[in-house]
Amino acid sequence: GQSLEQPSEVTAVEGAIVQINCTYQTSGFYGLSWYQQHDGGAPTFLSYNALDGLEETGRFSSFLSRSDSYGYLLLQELQMKDSASYFCAVRDPTNAGKSTFGDGTTLTVKP
């Protein structure tokens, strides 16, 4: 099976940098994905790490270490609009499309 753990809440101030961690126990996976969800909205894709290392997309970066069963999402130059929930997710290659999400981290950005 697949299980992913994330901190439930993180708080940071505008302009700061915040890291949201995701540790996982899986029997294998294609890669680690990150999604953002604003209150009342649908999840939207942010980033995907197929290989170990850092992927950068503007203010957002994501990191994966398969040997440590660990990944993180790094948000830089925080803005108020970054206040949202963030989810890590994996798909199981031994079970075709089966997808598992973490329980999510609620990020609150304060002025």
Add this chain to the structure above:
Amino acid sequence: NAGVTQTPKFRILKIGQSMTLQCAQDMNHNYMYWYRQDPGMGLKLIYYSVGAGITDKGEVPNGYNVSRSTTEDFPLRLELAAPSQTSVYFCASTSGGSSTDTQYFGPGTRLTVL
């Protein structure tokens, strides 16, 4: 491209009623998913499909049924609605390749069972 569409957006059901949540995508994606999200919680996989005619159970399939007769459509059927099925339901799709894993989500259906 409309992406992933879901209908209805909101629905109130009485206990024991049935309904079908509609989901359609126009991106020719093979993989489609149904999730439920309870308040303050993560996404729980109900059912998924890797192509037309192929469906499989996810983490929380009890009380639900699905079908996938075409690539585009993936309806979710609730039989004998119960208060425990009050939730927000999201449909999603992806191409299914291993080099990318972007799931595209519909806007969701907010269901209340009273």
